[in-house]
Amino acid sequence: MDSSTPFAHASEAEMARILDFYAVRWSYEPETFPILWNLDGDVVESFSPDFYLPDLDLYLEMTTLRQKLVRKKNRKLRRLRELYPGINIKLFYERDFRALMLKYGKVALADGLSGTLGQVAAPYGDPAPTAAIRATDETDTPADADTDDIPAATVSTATTSAARRRNRRLARAAAGAP
Amino acid sequence: MTRAPDLHADVGEILLTEEQIATRVAELGRRISEDYAGRPVTLVSVLKGSLPFMADLMRAIDLPLRIDLMEVSSYGGGATESSGLVRILKDLSATIEREDVLIVEDIIDTGLTLNYLVRYLRGKNPATLRICTLLDKPARRLVEIPVDYIGFTIPDQFVVGYGLDYGELYRNLRFVGVLKPEVYAGPAEAEAAGV
Numbered sequence: 023m024d025s026s027t028p029f030a031h032a033s034e035a036e037m038a039r040i041l042d043f044y045a046v047r048w049s050y051e052p053e054t055f056p057i058l059w060n061l062d063g064d065v066v067e068s069f070s071p072d073f074y075l076p077d078l079d080l081y082l083e084m085t086t087l088r089q090k091l092v093r094k095k096n097r098k099l100r101r102l103r104e105l106y107p108g109i110n111i112k113l114f115y116e117r118d119f120r121a122l123m124l125k126y127g128k129v130a131l132a133d134g135l136s137g138t139l140g141q142v143a144a145p146y147g148d149p150a151p152t153a154a155i156r157a158t159d160e161t162d163t164p165a166d167a168d169t170d171d172i173p174a175a176t177v178s179t180a181t182t183s184a185a186r187r188r189n190r191r192l193a194r195a196a197a198g199a200p
Numbered sequence: 201m202t203r204a205p206d207l208h209a210d211v212g213e214i215l216l217t218e219e220q221i222a223t224r225v226a227e228l229g230r231r232i233s234e235d236y237a238g239r240p241v242t243l244v245s246v247l248k249g250s251l252p253f254m255a256d257l258m259r260a261i262d263l264p265l266r267i268d269l270m271e272v273s274s275y276g277g278g279a280t281e282s283s284g285l286v287r288i289l290k291d292l293s294a295t296i297e298r299e300d301v302l303i304v305e306d307i308i309d310t311g312l313t314l315n316y317l318v319r320y321l322r323g324k325n326p327a328t329l330r331i332c333t334l335l336d337k338p339a340r341r342l343v344e345i346p347v348d349y350i351g352f353t354i355p356d357q358f359v360v361g362y363g364l365d366y367g368e369l370y371r372n373l374r375f376v377g378v379l380k381p382e383v384y385a386g387p388a389e390a391e392a393a394g395v
Contacts, residue, residue, distance in 0.1 A: 043275045044286055044312040045319075046343070078343055112342065117356075121340060122310065124358060124384055126276030127367070 033086045033119055034072050040122070041075070048073045048082075055109075057101045069102045071111055081111040086119050205369050211377035215359055216352060218374040221334075224351045225253070228332065229260020232302065232349060240264040242299045242326075246317065247271035247290065248371070249306035252363040253334045253351075257304060266299075268292045272313060286316050292324070301326040302348075306363045307335040311343035318345060335359070335376070352376075358384070 027050050029035040034050070041048045052074045058067035071081035085095050092115060099113055232241070241263055245254035247270065258267060271290040301321060308314055314331065321329055332349035339356040354376075360366050361373030366384060 040275050040312070042285070044316050046312065046315070080342075082342070114342075118340065121356070121358065125309065126274065128276050 030072075031084070031086065034084055036123075037073065037082075037084060037114075037119075040126075041073070046075055047077055048075050055102055055106055057098060057105055067098070069098050079110055081109060082114060083111060084114045084119065086116045092116075205383070207370055207373060210370070210380055210383045211360065211373070212380040213378040214375050215354060215357070215378055216362075216376040221351075221362060221376065222256070225256045225334075226260050228349050228351060229257055229262070232257075232332065233262045236263055236300060238263065239300055240266070242266045242268060242296055242301045243304050244268050244270060244292065244296070244301055244321065245304045246306075246313075249363040249365065250304050250334070252371075253306055254304045257332070266294070268294060268296075270317070272317065274313070286313075288320070296321065296324050296326045298325065298327045300328045301330070303329070303331045305331065305333040307337060307359070308333045308345070308347060309337040309340035311341050311345050314345055315343040334362070335364075 027035075027038065029038065029050065038048060038050070051070045051072060054068045054070045056065040056068045058065070060066050069083075071083045073082040073084075074080070075082060083095070083099065085092050087095075092113075095113065099111065102109070102111065241261070243254065243258055243261075243265055245251065245267065254267065258265060269290060270288065270292060273287040273289055275286075303314070303317065303321070305314060308331075318329065318331070330348040331345065333347055334351040336347060336350045336353045337356060338353060357378045358366070359376050360370035360379050361376045363371050364376065365371045366379055370379070
């Protein structure tokens with residue numbers, strides 16, 4: 023797998039390592055689905071699932087925000103399913119990620135990879151930055167934020183780069199919007 | 201100082217009693233015996249968690265059967281992790297080509313391990329390949345795999361006992377129980393559990 027994949031979130035890098043371990047092929051944010059247009063036909067909202075697993079024909083979206091903060095993500099997912107009923111997508115919540123880390127004996131790691139702290143994006147090949155991150159309390163702000171919506175001021179270089187790529191895809195999608 | 205585990209006190213709730221497990225294993229054994237209808241079957245158990253289930257299930261099946269054991273590395277499992285790939289730590293001891301094979305699992309949650317195992321065993325050309333699991337935790341499923349025999353569908357909780365472990369402990373409990381969050385608590389679990 024490509025070790026230079028610019029993951030927007032450390033939990034995504036960890037998930038990629040898990041998928042690699044179990045020989046499940048994946049691609050990172052391969053598609054952006056427009057989910058809302060304005061009256062001029064311009065895309066005003068879109069959804070880019072984090073992973074596509076081609077052998078399973080499954081999109082996987084990860085959110086490591088606290089459960090109470092995932093309302094917006096759930097709404098976008100409902101909209102996506104309405105507009106694209108043929109796609110198979112699963113939302114992986116923070117509790118799912120924690121359970122996965124617990125299963126693999128890495129529960130301490132989950133604290134450093136969850137929520138806003140996890141946006142210190144780790145390169146794919148590097149271990150997640152746990153010790154330094156755990157020294158700081160997890161913050162729930164910005165509320166309702168996810169990696170699709172995170173304000174630019176809080177993102178790392180890698181995340182900004184991912185956002186730029188997303189914006190370029192959005193622009194392309196807008197050109198072909200209904 | 202490291203806290204010494206108290207096997208019974210660390211379990212917050214008994215999810216499945218010894219009696220419930222025994223009754224269900226007997227039912228599964230009868231169903232499997234009927235479905236294979238006298239054909240020999242090879243049970244393939246995946247170490248280590250499924251050992252108690254395998255031991256009980258094989259005695260509940262009234263068929264000529266062989267057993268075999270496999271062990272695969274788990275993600276996060278120390279030295280094996282550095283390879284970046286799952287490893288077969290113990291392979292089958294005999295061929296399964298043209299055999300009727302039944303995989304015996306303790307629990308299916310994400311399906312990642314089972315998905316790998318099914319692909320691996322299919323490559324050995326068994327006549328049939330079916331799956332039997334004591335516990336199914338569908339809330340955690342990433343990879344959908346058709347499961348032929350399910351003992352119990354359980355809620356999204358961390359369970360131990362009857363072969364299932366946490367940190368290699370609790371396997372010898374005769375029941376399946378929910379581990380108290382404070383046993384494995386990170387900050388979030390501790391907060392949720394009020395510890």
